[in-house]
Amino acid sequence: MSTEARTVTLIDVAERAGVSRATVSLVIRDTGRVSEATRQRVRTAMSELGYVYNRGAASLRRQSADTVGVVITNVANPFFGELLRGLEAELTRSSLSCLIVNTGQDPAAQAAAVAELREHRVAGVAIVPASGSTPALVDQIRDSHLPHVFMTRYVKDAPTHYVGADDQLGGYLATRHLLEHGASTFAYLGGPSAVQSRWDRLDGVRRALAGGSLDPGAIIDLPGPSNGDGGLAAADQLLQAGSLPDAFICHSDQVAFGAFRALRRVNCDRLPRIVGYDDIPVARLWEPPLTSISTQAHELGQLAAQNLLRQLGAPTSRETLTTITKPELVVRESCGCPPAP
Amino acid sequence: MSTEARTVTLIDVAERAGVSRATVSLVIRDTGRVSEATRQRVRTAMSELGYVYNRGAASLRRQSADTVGVVITNVANPFFGELLRGLEAELTRSSLSCLIVNTGQDPAAQAAAVAELREHRVAGVAIVPASGSTPALVDQIRDSHLPHVFMTRYVKDAPTHYVGADDQLGGYLATRHLLEHGASTFAYLGGPSAVQSRWDRLDGVRRALAGGSLDPGAIIDLPGPSNGDGGLAAADQLLQAGSLPDAFICHSDQVAFGAFRALRRVNCDRLPRIVGYDDIPVARLWEPPLTSISTQAHELGQLAAQNLLRQLGAPTSRETLTTITKPELVVRESCGCPPAP
DNA sequence: CGATCCGGTACTTAAAACACA
DNA sequence: GTGTGTTTTAAGTACCGGATC
Numbered sequence A, B: 001m002s003t004e005a006r007t008v009t010l011i012d013v014a015e016r017a018g019v020s021r022a023t024v025s026l027v028i029r030d031t032g033r034v035s036e037a038t039r040q041r042v043r044t045a046m047s048e049l050g051y052v053y054n055r056g057a058a059s060l061r062r063q064s065a066d067t068v069g070v071v072i073t074n075v076a077n078p079f080f081g082e083l084l085r086g087l088e089a090e091l092t093r094s095s096l097s098c099l100i101v102n103t104g105q106d107p108a109a110q111a112a113a114v115a116e117l118r119e120h121r122v123a124g125v126a127i128v129p130a131s132g133s134t135p136a137l138v139d140q141i142r143d144s145h146l147p148h149v150f151m152t153r154y155v156k157d158a159p160t161h162y163v164g165a166d167d168q169l170g171g172y173l174a175t176r177h178l179l180e181h182g183a184s185t186f187a188y189l190g191g192p193s194a195v196q197s198r199w200d201r202l203d204g205v206r207r208a209l210a211g212g213s214l215d216p217g218a219i220i221d222l223p224g225p226s227n228g229d230g231g232l233a234a235a236d237q238l239l240q241a242g243s244l245p246d247a248f249i250c251h252s253d254q255v256a257f258g259a260f261r262a263l264r265r266v267n268c269d270r271l272p273r274i275v276g277y278d279d280i281p282v283a284r285l286w287e288p289p290l291t292s293i294s295t296q297a298h299e300l301g302q303l304a305a306q307n308l309l310r311q312l313g314a315p316t317s318r319e320t321l322t323t324i325t326k327p328e329l330v331v332r333e334s335c336g337c338p339p340a341p
Numbered sequence C: 001c002g003a004t005c006c007g008g009t010a011c012t013t014a015a016a017a018c019a020c021a
Numbered sequence D: 001g002t003g004t005g006t007t008t009t010a011a012g013t014a015c016c017g018g019a020t021c
Helices: A010-017 A021-029 A036-049 A055-062 A078-093 A107-119 A135-143 A167-180 A196-211 A228-241 A253-265 A281-285 A297-313 B010-017 B021-029 B036-049 B055-062 B078-093 B107-119 B135-143 B167-180 B196-211 B228-241 B253-265 B281-285 B297-313
Strands: A067-072 A097-102 A124-127 A148-151 A162-165 A186-189 A220-222 A247-250 A273-278 A291-294 A322-325 A328-330 B067-072 B097-102 B124-127 B148-151 B162-165 B186-189 B220-222 B247-250 B273-278 B291-294 B322-325 B328-330
Touching: A010 A021, A010 A036, A021 A036, A055 B055, A067 A078, A067 A107, A078 A097, A078 A297, A078 B078, A078 B097, A097 A107, A097 B078, A097 B097, A107 A124, A107 A135, A124 A135, A124 A297, A135 A148, A148 A297, A162 A167, A162 A297, A167 A196, A167 A247, A167 A273, A167 A291, A167 A328, A186 A196, A186 A228, A186 A253, A220 A228, A228 A253, A228 B281, A247 A253, A253 A273, A253 B281, A281 B228, A281 B253, A297 A322, B010 B021, B010 B036, B021 B036, B067 B078, B067 B107, B078 B097, B078 B297, B097 B107, B107 B124, B107 B135, B124 B297, B135 B148, B148 B297, B162 B167, B162 B297, B167 B196, B167 B247, B167 B273, B167 B291, B167 B328, B186 B196, B186 B228, B186 B253, B220 B228, B228 B253, B247 B253, B253 B273, B297 B322
Parallel strands: A067 A097, A067 A124, A124 A148, A148 A162, A162 A322, A186 A220, A186 A247, A247 A273, A273 A291, B067 B097, B067 B124, B124 B148, B148 B162, B162 B322, B186 B220, B186 B247, B247 B273, B273 B291
Antiparallel strands: A291 A328, B291 B328
16 A cells, blocks of 8 residues: 555556556456456556546546436435436446436526536436426427436426326326225325426326216315425315315325324324325335325336436437336225225 | 537637637636636637536546545435435535445445445545445545545444444433333334444443343344334234333334334234334324434434535545434324323 | 646557468 | 568557646
8 A cells, every 4th residue: 555645547557567558448448459468467557556447537538428417306205215226226237327416396406407417428317307397497408419318297398308107197096096985075185286297197186086977176276395294284274174075185195194194183083085196115104004106216217217328329319208107006095995904 | 509519618619719728717717817808708609609618627637526426325215315415415515516326235335336436536435334334345445545424324443434323322312211101121123233323222222221220131122124124024023922012112213114014903902102213204294203313314414524525625634533413302102202282 | 828737548550470372 | 481461469649628837
């Protein structure tokens, strides 16, 4: 271990191994015609000197990146955390790294994040757009010719590469199941009214209601944050109003958890049937075990990565890559179903 | 918008503005003596050409990085997610970005991650070591003279820059409170036996038991994964054994959630007093609202960032920077306390 | 403002090794 | 033993986009 701080470069290794810089470079990348003898000599020199490859310098010269930017609204949300895991795992398989920026629900911060990622010369970006995103963000990215994929939320009237679950179907599945239970009055709790996915889910809800010969307009609509507080506030509002609907459809499991708390806080005697959304890991541990719409966050992350990788493989392709997955109803007990045996 | 793919460089901007490359560089960094008129001309040229700064090239020349590596076991865990948010927010304030690697509980993957981050020439690394980490990981990092900080878990007999909560105190606080409730038989559920923090918390538990003139050795010790499954398995084991202890101290809130589910699955008539750990956001929504030990994940992340930033400011300092925060007992109802008014 | 440098990569050129007449 | 052609191996050098003097 030398106490010297100067970084060890190709030249140092070359000198020590008695070869040229170029040869060392070939050995590192395992290409070119270099005899096995010199290969070994170079490798020995590398480890003796504690050489560390400089990816930045390499990608500058090569004009290519081995990093992908990820813009996400909240890493601490288990759903996005899981999404991120899937994304990261798949990118790692192609030896790409993730540069992550956590923006919160701020479109301006997201635009700034994308600009910064471009300065980092990322190979592409994967984005969960903030609730209030406008087509401007989409345009910014599309005009920059940067490979990109939007995840779980899309911006209306701004087609992009996109990976997400079929929200309409999700809303439909939840509602149909509740109808089968005999529910006749419905509320949709939480979720910012600005996100398209909320409208889509509500469309699904209304479609199911119409199919059950109920008035699709009768649903009580309570937008709010997509977290515990949102559920708490929405349920409180319903409690204030006096009469509770039979069924709650929640924009996320977190919203459902908040709704439960609000109801229990006032010792509500008869809990409505409740369905969550996302099926995060605690949902099955909840009391009662939470019936939810599973969107397979991990898989969505993988698909997003694959979408991006395809763009990296065919940079000039003109087509828009879109993957819509089918969410699934995970039946547990909060909807009124009996415990599984 | 030109359809040309070639990247716009300083030279292009310089040409257009009728100045030299160097001048443009000065304008970008807002330094040097350049007249306001020229500055404007350069700025105009930049935006007209759609110039994008190349941080990679700059940091190659400047021999400094604006990225910090983060090695984390599981982003999807709300506790680590929150930690990450605090870290990221604080680093962003110093205009540093996060390169995140999700390793799972695999020490080898962590070592590989650190090696890769070094190739990326990160300014430093922040790490949550995997359960089975050995001093080898610590040595690898220390020998590389890379600024670093370990978070929430440390490796015994391998002192490093470290930020974490006082686990002994956490175990003590939980136990003392349960003793005040009159509990006399205890179980500690979940958490891999390989992590030091688990031993520390158990020490705290034992200290409290001794203080309450109970046998410190009598505690039932059930190690396992620190998630819902771990809690499920541990509680099931206790149920099999026949007699349930009065009090459960869980290694994480997730473990507590799993334990609750296991108990409810068999319609357990009298639930033990249960205390969780971490105080993740859903804890307060749980039924009953979960009493937990709060370690303020967000703040820990911030402190880790500050620790790292201090090292970046004084690279040659010989001292080991350690911050131990005081966890707090958050009293709710799962311990047996009455609901807050 | 021009020259040089940061640490790699890519392309060109040349020396050496081996084949076969 | 010499000459020519081909292949293997390695060296030389311009260059990537900024920073510094």
